[in-house]
Amino acid sequence: MQMRWLLAVMLCAGTAILSGTASAAGDPDAGKSQSVVCAACHGQDGASPIDPSYAMLAGQNEKYLMRQLQMFQSGERYAQLMVGQLNGKSEQDLADLAAYYASLPAKVSQADSDDETLARAEAIYRGGILGKKVAACSGCHAPGGGGNAPAGFPRVGGQSAAYTINQLTAYREGQRKTDEIYGAMMRGVASRLTDTEIAELAAYLQGLY
Numbered sequence: 001m002q003m004r005w006l007l008a009v010m011l012c013a014g015t016a017i018l019s020g021t022a023s024a025a026g027d028p029d030a031g032k033s034q035s036v037v038c039a040a041c042h043g044q045d046g047a048s049p050i051d052p053s054y055a056m057l058a059g060q061n062e063k064y065l066m067r068q069l070q071m072f073q074s075g076e077r078y079a080q081l082m083v084g085q086l087n088g089k090s091e092q093d094l095a096d097l098a099a100y101y102a103s104l105p106a107k108v109s110q111a112d113s114d115d116e117t118l119a120r121a122e123a124i125y126r127g128g129i130l131g132k133k134v135a136a137c138s139g140c141h142a143p144g145g146g147g148n149a150p151a152g153f154p155r156v157g158g159q160s161a162a163y164t165i166n167q168l169t170a171y172r173e174g175q176r177k178t179d180e181i182y183g184a185m186m187r188g189v190a191s192r193l194t195d196t197e198i199a200e201l202a203a204y205l206q207g208l209y
């Protein structure tokens with residue numbers, strides 16, 4: 001039953017992706033020259049944000065990054081500190097930035113928790129929670145947390161726990177709705193997670209690669 005649901009969701013996602021807007025190929029070098037202002041918050045290497053709740057960008061897949069940049073620019077995704085950062089940028093500029101951050105090596109972090117907590121989180125990540133119809137995260141984000149680049153499913157491994165907690169909570173509370181084209185799959189998953197499960201998953205993901 002759960003598997004069928006997951007497949008249905010993934011098929012919907014596939015359709016949405018095929019009908020999505022095609023974008024220009026990005027040029028990492030052109031992206032780099034625009035990234036000086038971004039580095040002030042996301043770090044020189046895109047992987048050492050000045051605050052752990054500011055996302056790590058290095059090694060994230062290009063398709064996912066491009067979509068998020070478009071949505072920050074249009075206001076579809078809201079984050080106070082990102083407001084205005086992309087003003088005046090063309091589609092090509094956004095594509096260049098996405099290509100640049102995707103080209104940087106992802107940073108390997110350490111899981112910041114005890115073994116028992118990590119084992120509980122790993123069980124959810126790999127197997128979901130059957131009783132609550134929470135689908136296995138690994139089905140979309142890959143067993144190593146690297147995501148699914150062709151589908152634009154984000155890398156979640158190595159991401160800082162503070163950022164992940166904020167995102168899962170925002171999906172759960174319906175504040176982040178950027179999963180609309182994927183049939184609201186993340187809001188569905190997150191709506192059934194408790195604060196504790198979110199915190200444990202986030203601690204686990206920080207060390208996953």
Ligand code: HEC
Nearest residue numbers: 037038040041053054055065068069079081082085097166
């Ligand atoms: C003043 C600080 C600041 C600056 C400057 C800034 N960002 Fe951000 N950025 C943030 C914060 C904070 C978040 C997390 C938003 C959230 O919690 O939803 C974020 C999130 C992102 C994300 C989403 C990551 C994900 O995994 O979904 C992308 C992509 C991004 N920024 C790209 C950029 C780019 C490109 C620039 C430069 C043009 C830039 N940012 C400049 C603070 C900043």
Ligand code: HEC
Nearest residue numbers: 009135136137140153154164167178179182185186189201
């Ligand atoms: C059916 C596929 C699917 C499943 C299952 C799934 N995700 Fe996702 N996840 C996605 C997609 C697609 C996005 C990007 C949606 C968007 O654009 O907002 C996403 C986004 C995220 C993000 C935000 C990433 C960022 O950089 O901002 C986190 C964190 C996340 N998922 C964690 C999880 C966890 C933890 C689980 C399991 C409890 C899970 N996901 C299950 C597909 C899935």
